[in-house]
Amino acid sequence: MSKIPDALRAGILALVLLGGVGGGYVVGEREQAIAAAEAKRNEYIQAVAEDTSTSTAVKIAMVMGSYYESSYRHIGDPYIDKLGKGQPLTVCNGITGPEVVLRYYTPTDCYRLEKARYIRSEAAAKRLLRLWDGYGAFTQATFIDFLHNKGEGAFASSTMLRKANAGDLVGACRENPRWNRGTVNGVSVALPGLMIRADANGELCEDGL
Template sequence: MNKIPDALSRGLLALMLLTGGAGGYVYNESVHREAQRNEYIQAVAEDLHSSTELRVAMVMGSFYESSYKHIGDPYIDKLGKGQPLTVCNGITGDGVFLRYYTPTDCYRLEKARYIRSEAAAKRLLSFWAGYNIWQRATFIDFIHNKGEGAFASSTMRRKANAGDIVGACRENPRWNKGTINGVSMALPGLTIRADANAQLCEGGL
Protein backbone atom coordinates (compact mmCIF):
# COMPACT_ATOMS: atom_id res chain seq x y z
CA MET A 1 0.00 0.00 0.00
CA ASN A 2 1.38 3.38 -1.03
CA LYS A 3 1.48 5.68 1.99
CA ILE A 4 3.17 8.62 0.29
CA PRO A 5 0.48 11.27 -0.38
CA ASP A 6 0.13 12.14 -4.05
CA ALA A 7 0.76 15.84 -3.39
CA LEU A 8 4.03 15.00 -1.63
CA SER A 9 5.13 12.72 -4.48
CA ARG A 10 4.34 15.43 -7.01
CA GLY A 11 6.23 18.03 -5.00
CA LEU A 12 9.30 15.84 -4.70
CA LEU A 13 9.18 14.92 -8.38
CA ALA A 14 8.83 18.61 -9.20
CA LEU A 15 11.99 19.29 -7.21
CA MET A 16 13.79 16.51 -9.08
CA LEU A 17 12.67 17.94 -12.42
CA LEU A 18 13.83 21.44 -11.54
CA THR A 19 17.21 20.23 -10.32
CA GLY A 20 17.76 17.80 -13.16
CA GLY A 21 17.71 14.85 -10.78
CA ALA A 22 14.65 13.08 -12.18
CA GLY A 23 16.55 10.34 -13.95
CA GLY A 24 14.49 7.17 -14.12
CA TYR A 25 11.16 8.96 -13.73
CA VAL A 26 8.73 9.31 -16.61
CA TYR A 27 8.44 12.94 -17.66
CA ASN A 28 5.09 14.40 -16.68
CA GLU A 29 4.13 17.71 -18.28
CA SER A 30 1.54 18.60 -15.64
CA VAL A 31 4.05 18.00 -12.83
CA HIS A 32 6.61 20.10 -14.72
CA ARG A 33 4.14 23.00 -15.02
CA GLU A 34 3.25 22.58 -11.35
CA ALA A 35 6.94 22.75 -10.47
CA GLN A 36 7.33 25.98 -12.40
CA ARG A 37 4.34 27.51 -10.57
CA ASN A 38 5.36 26.48 -7.05
CA GLU A 39 7.48 29.34 -5.74
CA TYR A 40 8.66 27.44 -2.66
CA ILE A 41 9.87 24.43 -4.60
CA GLN A 42 11.53 26.75 -7.11
CA ALA A 43 13.36 28.54 -4.29
CA VAL A 44 14.56 25.24 -2.83
CA ALA A 45 15.66 23.99 -6.26
CA GLU A 46 17.65 27.17 -6.89
CA ASP A 47 19.55 26.84 -3.60
CA LEU A 48 22.70 25.35 -5.07
CA HIS A 49 24.63 25.76 -1.81
CA SER A 50 22.62 23.07 0.00
CA SER A 51 22.84 19.31 -0.41
CA THR A 52 20.18 17.45 -2.39
CA GLU A 53 18.97 15.65 0.74
CA LEU A 54 18.56 18.92 2.64
CA ARG A 55 16.49 20.35 -0.22
CA VAL A 56 14.37 17.18 -0.36
CA ALA A 57 13.79 17.43 3.39
CA MET A 58 12.69 21.07 3.05
CA VAL A 59 10.10 20.15 0.40
CA MET A 60 8.92 17.28 2.61
CA GLY A 61 8.55 19.63 5.55
CA SER A 62 6.69 22.20 3.48
CA PHE A 63 4.13 19.57 2.49
CA TYR A 64 3.74 18.15 6.00
CA GLU A 65 3.42 21.52 7.69
CA SER A 66 1.42 23.61 5.22
CA SER A 67 0.63 21.60 2.06
CA TYR A 68 3.13 23.89 0.26
CA LYS A 69 1.23 27.05 1.26
CA HIS A 70 3.04 30.13 2.54
CA ILE A 71 2.04 31.00 6.12
CA GLY A 72 3.39 34.44 6.94
CA ASP A 73 1.27 35.35 9.96
CA PRO A 74 2.40 33.81 13.28
CA TYR A 75 -0.20 31.65 15.02
CA ILE A 76 -0.49 29.65 18.22
CA ASP A 77 0.02 25.94 17.54
CA LYS A 78 -2.69 24.57 19.85
CA LEU A 79 -1.63 20.99 19.11
CA GLY A 80 2.05 21.66 19.76
CA LYS A 81 3.73 21.02 23.08
CA GLY A 82 3.46 24.26 25.03
CA GLN A 83 1.31 25.77 22.24
CA PRO A 84 4.23 27.71 20.76
CA LEU A 85 4.06 30.78 18.53
CA THR A 86 4.51 29.32 15.05
CA VAL A 87 5.07 30.69 11.56
CA CYS A 88 6.01 29.55 8.04
CA ASN A 89 6.36 25.76 7.81
CA GLY A 90 6.00 24.95 11.50
CA ILE A 91 8.84 27.18 12.71
CA THR A 92 8.92 28.00 16.43
CA GLY A 93 11.47 29.42 18.87
CA ASP A 94 14.28 31.83 17.97
CA GLY A 95 13.38 34.38 15.32
CA VAL A 96 9.60 33.98 15.61
CA PHE A 97 7.86 37.21 16.62
CA LEU A 98 4.44 38.77 16.15
CA ARG A 99 4.99 40.21 12.68
CA TYR A 100 4.40 39.12 9.08
CA TYR A 101 7.04 36.89 7.51
CA THR A 102 7.67 37.13 3.78
CA PRO A 103 8.54 33.99 1.78
CA THR A 104 12.18 35.12 1.95
CA ASP A 105 11.99 35.50 5.73
CA CYS A 106 10.49 32.02 6.03
CA TYR A 107 13.07 30.45 3.77
CA ARG A 108 15.88 31.98 5.82
CA LEU A 109 14.42 30.72 9.11
CA GLU A 110 13.71 27.26 7.74
CA LYS A 111 17.04 26.76 5.99
CA ALA A 112 19.04 27.67 9.10
CA ARG A 113 17.17 25.03 11.08
CA TYR A 114 17.51 22.38 8.38
CA ILE A 115 21.26 23.00 8.21
CA ARG A 116 21.47 22.35 11.97
CA SER A 117 19.38 19.19 11.59
CA GLU A 118 21.59 17.93 8.78
CA ALA A 119 24.72 18.60 10.84
CA ALA A 120 23.22 16.68 13.76
CA ALA A 121 22.32 13.74 11.51
CA LYS A 122 25.88 13.58 10.14
CA ARG A 123 27.27 13.66 13.67
CA LEU A 124 24.91 11.06 15.12
CA LEU A 125 24.81 8.52 12.29
CA SER A 126 27.87 6.34 11.73
CA PHE A 127 27.04 5.31 8.15
CA TRP A 128 25.77 8.64 6.81
CA ALA A 129 27.99 8.52 3.72
CA GLY A 130 26.42 5.22 2.67
CA TYR A 131 22.80 6.33 2.76
CA ASN A 132 20.83 7.43 -0.31
CA ILE A 133 19.20 10.86 -0.53
CA TRP A 134 15.79 9.58 0.64
CA GLN A 135 17.24 8.00 3.76
CA ARG A 136 19.28 11.10 4.53
CA ALA A 137 16.29 13.36 3.90
CA THR A 138 14.01 11.40 6.22
CA PHE A 139 16.60 11.49 9.00
CA ILE A 140 16.94 15.26 8.52
CA ASP A 141 13.15 15.66 8.56
CA PHE A 142 12.90 13.57 11.73
CA ILE A 143 15.45 15.67 13.59
CA HIS A 144 13.91 18.91 12.30
CA ASN A 145 10.46 17.80 13.48
CA LYS A 146 11.21 15.84 16.67
CA GLY A 147 14.49 17.35 17.79
CA GLU A 148 18.09 16.18 18.08
CA GLY A 149 17.56 14.85 21.59
CA ALA A 150 14.70 12.59 20.57
CA PHE A 151 16.74 11.18 17.70
CA ALA A 152 19.91 10.71 19.74
CA SER A 153 18.12 8.43 22.22
CA SER A 154 15.90 6.67 19.67
CA THR A 155 15.77 3.04 18.60
CA MET A 156 15.83 4.43 15.04
CA ARG A 157 19.34 5.76 15.56
CA ARG A 158 20.47 2.62 17.39
CA LYS A 159 19.33 0.39 14.53
CA ALA A 160 20.88 2.65 11.90
CA ASN A 161 24.21 2.65 13.70
CA ALA A 162 24.03 -1.13 14.00
CA GLY A 163 23.82 -1.34 10.21
CA ASP A 164 20.08 -2.10 10.12
CA ILE A 165 18.89 0.73 7.85
CA VAL A 166 15.64 -1.06 6.95
CA GLY A 167 14.84 -1.52 10.63
CA ALA A 168 15.67 2.14 11.27
CA CYS A 169 13.34 3.25 8.46
CA ARG A 170 10.56 1.10 9.88
CA GLU A 171 10.78 2.90 13.23
CA ASN A 172 9.16 5.98 11.69
CA PRO A 173 5.51 4.87 12.16
CA ARG A 174 6.06 4.73 15.93
CA TRP A 175 6.57 8.51 15.96
CA ASN A 176 2.98 9.52 15.23
CA LYS A 177 1.89 10.75 18.64
CA GLY A 178 1.31 14.19 20.10
CA THR A 179 0.04 15.41 23.45
CA ILE A 180 -3.53 16.76 23.63
CA ASN A 181 -4.71 18.05 27.01
CA GLY A 182 -1.96 16.07 28.68
CA VAL A 183 -2.80 12.83 26.85
CA SER A 184 -0.48 11.20 24.31
CA MET A 185 -2.35 10.07 21.21
CA ALA A 186 -1.83 9.33 17.53
CA LEU A 187 -2.49 12.44 15.42
CA PRO A 188 -3.57 12.27 11.76
CA GLY A 189 -0.93 14.68 10.47
CA LEU A 190 1.89 12.99 12.36
CA THR A 191 0.67 9.58 11.20
CA ILE A 192 0.78 10.68 7.56
CA ARG A 193 4.29 12.06 8.08
CA ALA A 194 5.56 8.97 9.90
CA ASP A 195 4.10 6.47 7.42
CA ALA A 196 5.26 8.42 4.36
CA ASN A 197 8.75 8.83 5.78
CA ALA A 198 9.00 5.12 6.50
CA GLN A 199 8.20 4.34 2.88
CA LEU A 200 10.48 7.03 1.46
CA CYS A 201 13.33 5.93 3.72
CA GLU A 202 13.00 2.27 2.78
CA GLY A 203 12.20 2.50 -0.91
CA GLY A 204 12.47 6.10 -2.14
CA LEU A 205 9.95 7.89 -4.31
Protein backbone atom coordinates in the same frame (compact mmCIF):
# COMPACT_ATOMS: atom_id res chain seq x y z
CA MET B 1 -0.18 0.64 -1.87
CA SER B 2 2.04 3.68 -1.44
CA LYS B 3 1.65 5.76 1.72
CA ILE B 4 3.28 8.81 0.14
CA PRO B 5 0.52 11.40 -0.53
CA ASP B 6 0.11 12.36 -4.19
CA ALA B 7 0.81 16.04 -3.46
CA LEU B 8 4.07 15.20 -1.69
CA ARG B 9 5.12 12.91 -4.54
CA ALA B 10 4.33 15.69 -7.05
CA GLY B 11 6.40 18.17 -5.04
CA ILE B 12 9.40 15.86 -4.93
CA LEU B 13 9.07 15.18 -8.64
CA ALA B 14 8.95 18.93 -9.30
CA LEU B 15 12.20 19.28 -7.36
CA VAL B 16 13.73 16.50 -9.44
CA LEU B 17 12.64 18.22 -12.65
CA LEU B 18 13.69 21.74 -11.66
CA GLY B 19 16.98 21.03 -9.98
CA GLY B 20 18.21 17.77 -11.39
CA VAL B 21 17.85 16.34 -7.89
CA GLY B 22 17.52 12.64 -8.50
CA GLY B 23 18.76 10.82 -5.46
CA GLY B 24 18.15 7.58 -7.32
CA TYR B 25 14.55 8.49 -8.21
CA VAL B 26 13.59 7.42 -11.75
CA VAL B 27 11.06 9.74 -13.40
CA GLY B 28 8.79 8.39 -16.13
CA GLU B 29 6.93 10.41 -18.77
CA ARG B 30 3.69 10.63 -16.80
CA GLU B 31 5.54 11.69 -13.66
CA GLN B 32 7.45 14.32 -15.65
CA ALA B 33 4.12 15.85 -16.72
CA ILE B 34 2.89 15.92 -13.12
CA ALA B 35 6.16 17.44 -11.95
CA ALA B 36 6.09 20.10 -14.67
CA ALA B 37 2.61 21.21 -13.63
CA GLU B 38 3.62 21.37 -9.97
CA ALA B 39 6.83 23.24 -10.74
CA LYS B 40 4.99 25.97 -12.62
CA ARG B 41 2.79 26.86 -9.64
CA ASN B 42 5.07 26.21 -6.69
CA GLU B 43 7.45 29.10 -5.99
CA TYR B 44 8.79 27.47 -2.83
CA ILE B 45 9.98 24.38 -4.67
CA GLN B 46 11.54 26.59 -7.32
CA ALA B 47 13.49 28.45 -4.62
CA VAL B 48 14.70 25.19 -3.08
CA ALA B 49 15.75 23.81 -6.45
CA GLU B 50 17.68 26.95 -7.37
CA ASP B 51 19.64 27.12 -4.09
CA THR B 52 23.07 25.75 -4.92
CA SER B 53 24.36 26.04 -1.35
CA THR B 54 22.43 23.06 0.05
CA SER B 55 22.77 19.30 -0.37
CA THR B 56 20.34 17.11 -2.26
CA ALA B 57 19.14 15.63 1.04
CA VAL B 58 18.39 19.08 2.49
CA LYS B 59 16.50 20.08 -0.65
CA ILE B 60 14.31 16.96 -0.46
CA ALA B 61 13.76 17.43 3.28
CA MET B 62 12.70 21.06 2.80
CA VAL B 63 10.10 20.07 0.19
CA MET B 64 8.89 17.30 2.49
CA GLY B 65 8.59 19.74 5.40
CA SER B 66 6.74 22.29 3.30
CA TYR B 67 4.14 19.67 2.43
CA TYR B 68 3.81 18.25 5.95
CA GLU B 69 3.57 21.62 7.68
CA SER B 70 1.51 23.73 5.30
CA SER B 71 0.57 21.72 2.18
CA TYR B 72 2.97 24.02 0.28
CA ARG B 73 1.16 27.19 1.38
CA HIS B 74 3.04 30.26 2.59
CA ILE B 75 2.14 31.06 6.20
CA GLY B 76 3.51 34.49 7.03
CA ASP B 77 1.47 35.37 10.12
CA PRO B 78 2.64 33.71 13.37
CA TYR B 79 0.07 31.53 15.13
CA ILE B 80 -0.17 29.51 18.32
CA ASP B 81 0.39 25.81 17.67
CA LYS B 82 -2.19 24.40 20.07
CA LEU B 83 -1.04 20.83 19.39
CA GLY B 84 2.65 21.60 19.86
CA LYS B 85 4.50 21.04 23.12
CA GLY B 86 4.09 24.26 25.10
CA GLN B 87 1.81 25.67 22.36
CA PRO B 88 4.65 27.65 20.76
CA LEU B 89 4.36 30.69 18.53
CA THR B 90 4.81 29.23 15.05
CA VAL B 91 5.29 30.63 11.55
CA CYS B 92 6.21 29.57 8.01
CA ASN B 93 6.59 25.78 7.76
CA GLY B 94 6.47 24.89 11.44
CA ILE B 95 9.22 27.24 12.64
CA THR B 96 9.27 27.99 16.38
CA GLY B 97 11.82 29.48 18.74
CA PRO B 98 12.98 32.83 20.12
CA GLU B 99 13.41 34.41 16.66
CA VAL B 100 9.67 34.02 15.95
CA VAL B 101 7.92 37.25 16.95
CA LEU B 102 4.58 38.84 16.14
CA ARG B 103 5.21 40.30 12.69
CA TYR B 104 4.56 39.23 9.12
CA TYR B 105 7.19 36.93 7.58
CA THR B 106 7.74 37.20 3.84
CA PRO B 107 8.54 34.11 1.76
CA THR B 108 12.18 35.23 1.81
CA ASP B 109 12.11 35.51 5.62
CA CYS B 110 10.64 32.02 5.88
CA TYR B 111 13.12 30.49 3.49
CA ARG B 112 16.03 32.00 5.45
CA LEU B 113 14.72 30.64 8.76
CA GLU B 114 13.89 27.21 7.37
CA LYS B 115 17.15 26.76 5.49
CA ALA B 116 19.21 27.50 8.60
CA ARG B 117 17.21 24.97 10.63
CA TYR B 118 17.54 22.23 8.01
CA ILE B 119 21.28 22.76 7.68
CA ARG B 120 21.61 22.38 11.47
CA SER B 121 19.53 19.20 11.35
CA GLU B 122 21.74 17.82 8.59
CA ALA B 123 24.85 18.59 10.64
CA ALA B 124 23.34 16.75 13.63
CA ALA B 125 22.47 13.77 11.43
CA LYS B 126 26.03 13.59 10.11
CA ARG B 127 27.36 13.71 13.66
CA LEU B 128 25.01 11.07 15.08
CA LEU B 129 24.71 8.60 12.21
CA ARG B 130 27.95 6.68 11.77
CA LEU B 131 27.08 5.36 8.31
CA TRP B 132 25.64 8.61 6.96
CA ASP B 133 27.74 8.78 3.78
CA GLY B 134 26.47 5.37 2.68
CA TYR B 135 22.80 6.41 2.66
CA GLY B 136 20.88 7.57 -0.40
CA ALA B 137 19.54 11.12 -0.55
CA PHE B 138 15.95 10.15 0.25
CA THR B 139 17.02 8.15 3.30
CA GLN B 140 19.17 11.06 4.45
CA ALA B 141 16.25 13.44 3.90
CA THR B 142 13.95 11.45 6.18
CA PHE B 143 16.52 11.56 8.98
CA ILE B 144 16.89 15.32 8.48
CA ASP B 145 13.11 15.73 8.56
CA PHE B 146 12.91 13.69 11.77
CA LEU B 147 15.55 15.85 13.46
CA HIS B 148 13.91 19.04 12.22
CA ASN B 149 10.48 17.95 13.45
CA LYS B 150 11.24 15.96 16.61
CA GLY B 151 14.53 17.45 17.74
CA GLU B 152 18.01 16.12 18.37
CA GLY B 153 17.18 14.87 21.86
CA ALA B 154 14.42 12.60 20.61
CA PHE B 155 16.59 11.25 17.82
CA ALA B 156 19.67 10.71 19.99
CA SER B 157 17.73 8.45 22.36
CA SER B 158 15.69 6.66 19.68
CA THR B 159 15.63 3.04 18.61
CA MET B 160 15.80 4.42 15.07
CA LEU B 161 19.30 5.76 15.67
CA ARG B 162 20.42 2.63 17.49
CA LYS B 163 19.31 0.39 14.63
CA ALA B 164 20.85 2.63 11.99
CA ASN B 165 24.20 2.69 13.76
CA ALA B 166 24.06 -1.09 14.18
CA GLY B 167 23.77 -1.43 10.40
CA ASP B 168 20.05 -2.28 10.39
CA LEU B 169 18.93 0.56 8.13
CA VAL B 170 15.72 -1.18 7.05
CA GLY B 171 14.79 -1.59 10.70
CA ALA B 172 15.64 2.07 11.33
CA CYS B 173 13.41 3.20 8.44
CA ARG B 174 10.56 1.08 9.78
CA GLU B 175 10.72 2.91 13.11
CA ASN B 176 9.20 5.97 11.44
CA PRO B 177 5.53 4.87 11.66
CA ARG B 178 5.84 4.68 15.45
CA TRP B 179 6.41 8.47 15.66
CA ASN B 180 2.81 9.46 15.01
CA ARG B 181 1.67 10.66 18.41
CA GLY B 182 1.13 14.04 20.02
CA THR B 183 -0.33 15.29 23.27
CA VAL B 184 -3.90 16.58 23.29
CA ASN B 185 -5.33 17.75 26.62
CA GLY B 186 -2.56 15.91 28.43
CA VAL B 187 -3.20 12.62 26.62
CA SER B 188 -0.90 10.98 24.05
CA VAL B 189 -2.88 10.26 20.88
CA ALA B 190 -2.13 9.35 17.27
CA LEU B 191 -2.62 12.51 15.19
CA PRO B 192 -3.66 12.32 11.52
CA GLY B 193 -0.98 14.73 10.31
CA LEU B 194 1.77 12.93 12.19
CA MET B 195 0.50 9.58 10.94
CA ILE B 196 0.80 10.76 7.34
CA ARG B 197 4.29 12.12 7.99
CA ALA B 198 5.49 9.02 9.81
CA ASP B 199 4.11 6.55 7.27
CA ALA B 200 5.35 8.50 4.24
CA ASN B 201 8.81 8.94 5.79
CA GLY B 202 9.05 5.24 6.44
CA GLU B 203 8.44 4.54 2.77
CA LEU B 204 10.70 7.32 1.51
CA CYS B 205 13.45 6.15 3.83
CA GLU B 206 13.37 2.64 2.36
CA ASP B 207 13.09 4.06 -1.18
CA GLY B 208 16.46 5.70 -0.64
CA LEU B 209 18.30 2.48 0.27
